Amino acid sequence: MNILKIAVDAMGGDYAPKEIVAGVEEARDRYPEIEFDLYGQIDKVKPFLTTSDRINLVQADEVIAMEDEPVKAIRRKKQSSIVLAAQAVRDGEADAFFSAGNTGAILAAGLLIIGRIKGIDRPGLTTTLPVLNNPDQDQFLMLDVGANADTKPFNLYQYAILGKYYAQTVMGVENPRIGLLNNGTEADKGDLVHKATHEALANAKDLNFIGNVESRELLNGAADVVVSDGFSGNAVLKNTEGTALSMLKLIKQSIMDGGLGGKLGAALLKPTFKAIQAKMDYSQYGGAVLLGVKAPVIKTHGSTKAETVANTIGQIKSMLENHIVDDVVTYFGEHSDEMIAAKEALK
Structure with missing residues (x-):
């Protein structure tokens, strides 16, 4: 069985970390082929964890709040749960990034840390x-x-x-x-x-x-x-x-x-x-997907609760199993000349 790993921002959202942890545990029980790395302040996350089976807690000292300016927060809060989870995906330690936190920061992490697919503006x-x-x-x-x-x-x-x-x-x-x-x-x-x-x-x-x-x-x-x-x-x-x-x-x-x-x-x-x-x-x-980056980046509403978290993880599972990012990379690689021509024509 091919094991998938999802990097989760455990601190993002109005009901984090409680509902995020509950949703991850629900998804863990649904999908035996998925492992989870939960990034957050362990002393706040661990009390809500029923069992650590296929769930690994990773310390993140900082939290990007909803009111933080996204790009500045990504650059200044290097030890935040959003930044560390995105870096894990960039470095190949996880297959996808999920958060219910600051939308702008999630988008910035997807673009600046994980990076866009070549050929996509x-x-x-x-x-x-x-x-x-x-x-x-x-x-x-x-x-x-x-x-x-x-x-x-x-x-x-x-x-x-x-x-x-x-x-x-x-x-x-x-x-x-x-x-x-x-x-x-x-x-x-x-x-x-x-x-x-x-x-x-x-x-x-x-x-x-x-x-x-x-x-x-x-x-x-x-x-x-x-x-x-x-x-x-x-x-x-x-x-x-x-x-x-x-x-x-x-x-x-x-x-x-x-x-x-x-x-x-x-x-x-x-x-x-x-x-x-x-x-x-x-x-x-499920959640909103940032399409056009090198790995699945998925954001759910700030008021997300456990069931939606679990549903979103099912969405991520489908994206990974169907190799949507790989297919997009292949398409834009094979049609690079066509993209260049279209860009010139649409100036």
Whole structure:
């Protein structure tokens, strides 16, 4: 059995280290082929560890807080759990890096310590979201959702390629439909960046590009992979999360204000409400992946708890077993001339 090793930032997240440790133990019990190195302050991590089977604790004296400036923190806090875990991946001591901590610091560690794949200008942050109204599709991939606020057409072109590989290898989607997030479906919609990107993707021979998609159609399954600049993608992601939470709160409040009849009706519909909540829970799909770096770098929400940690580790396992990073390296190596030509054309 091929043993995989994951370097985990045990100190990152609102409920760390307790929920991180609990999630790692749950994943350890699910996946006998995975070992874990937990980086953190051992005196704070160890009390939550039930058993040390396939879990190794590594002392990290410093912690990068959520409010720390990312690049400065990576450079100054050399003994932090994020930095040490990323260095372990860089040095081949672990296969992947996982954290629920400071997003900017995780991205900086992925780029500055682990490093980007040759030929990729700007790695993108991707996440998986649910599809609510399509029986033939239960999820879609979106990138970039926050790694790069300022994005050029060539970056978006490369995101389409990265998204295609992830959708095929991890999500199991054959010939995924690629859509470009825009303010209309017509080919001439959007600013100069999006118009140029649309033309490049439409002319790409090995991409199943379906054109522009609007944000209101994303949860209906408009595409399997949605390509976006990091600013727009992050705004859409947060709006989707906020709308889902607000709707659930609105339903609950309406039930509480509806008197006895409303509460009785809600009791009868409880299984339906639970099914809706489960469908809208994107955390079941795992964390956000920084695509385009030399090893899997995965970040989950700061409020992540044990079940999501375990689910995310399952996502990492799938990435490693399907050799997605190796496939991307091979693709960009074999198509270097094509990438150079595309970059020149999209200047």
